[in-house]
Amino acid sequence: MTNITITDPAVLKQLTDATGPILFRDPAGNVVHQSGGRFGVPPPGAKPPYTDEEVEQLSKNRDGRPLADILRDLR
Numbered sequence: 001m002t003n004i005t006i007t008d009p010a011v012l013k014q015l016t017d018a019t020g021p022i023l024f025r026d027p028a029g030n031v032v033h034q035s036g037g038r039f040g041v042p043p044p045g046a047k048p049p050y051t052d053e054e055v056e057q058l059s060k061n062r063d064g065r066p067l068a069d070i071l072r073d074l075r
Helices: 009-017 052-060 067-074
Strands: 022-025 031-035
Touching: none
Parallel strands: none
Antiparallel strands: 022 031
16 A cells, blocks of 8 residues: 655545545546546446447357356365
8 A cells, every 4th residue: 555645735635525536637637547537437438349239249159058057066
């Protein structure tokens, strides 16, 4: 874990008053870190590599073994 000490009172107030996820940006506006929110949710503006139609088609393909069989073999 990285520890960063914030001494600027204005920044401390912004962080204390935040009610949701926080995007940390550099002076150019680029996101350098995101804090909070749900794990696994892409950052704002991220686009999935697949169209909705492709995702639907991929979800119909049920190749492979059932999870119950895999878990039984692992025991």
